[in-house]
Amino acid sequence: MTKVYPHDPTSSPCMSYGPESYTLWMKSLVLHSNGCTVYDSNGVIVYRVDNYDTKGRRHVNLLDLRGTVLCTIHKKLLAFGRWNVYRGSDNSDFKIQEKPWFQVKRCYKMITRKVTCQITVACKKYCIKKIAGKTTFQIVNIDGDIVAYAKQKHSSSGVVLGNDVLTLDVEGGIDHSLIMAFVTVFGLICGKM
Structure with a gap:
């Protein structure tokens, strides 16, 4: 029988660059653990974060459906509100790696009580802004x-x-795994994972 959405095992949904609408469920598929599960517009799981210990832990992996580590998020110990994100590694010894994929700095605006993040990816900069609600x-x-x-x-x-x-609408022209890594760090900062 022919599938409506045929699956090509050689293609990776994580390297998508076109516009896409995802569903984020801020729960882990693993019982009694924290994390996040991300579904594409066809209802297929494409990303997941399983945080087996406690919320906001210092070392978290973003995985694809097959369990391949796409990136490792590591909270810096002596730098308040700073995270380094390493591409495709689940190695806990970060001294082996030369340079992080990107860095995140948490900003808190006292007047509006909103959490924002400044993200540096090579020479590009991004910002995550929490808005109404x-x-x-x-x-x-x-x-x-x-x-x-x-x-x-x-x-x-x-x-x-x-x-x-949540519904996450991602524009085209950007690596969706990068956006999911941003969302994962933001979830850790806000205590959702």
Whole structure:
């Protein structure tokens, strides 16, 4: 029987660069652990984060469906609110690696009480801004263009789902695994994972 959405085992959904709408469920598929599960627009799991210890731990991996580590997020010990993200490594000895894929700095605005993040990827800069509501945020580049936008998910009949279910719309022209790494760090900063 022919599948409606045929699966090519050689293709990787993680290297997608076109526009896509994802569903983020801020829960782990593993019982009694923290994390996140990400579904594409066809309902297929494409990314996951399983955090077996406690929320906000210092060392977290972003995985694809097959369990391949796409990146490792490591919170710096002596630098308050700073994370280094290493591409495709689950090695806990970060001294072996030369340079992180990107770095994240947490910013907290006392007046508005909003958490933001500044992200440096090589010579590119991005910012994650939390906007109206508990779950809505956007990722913008240095030019102010929105590259991804997350908000609380609504069902097709208009029912608002829980605070832990989000819709993430990602624009084209950017590596989606990079955006998911941004979202994972932001989830750790906000205590969601």
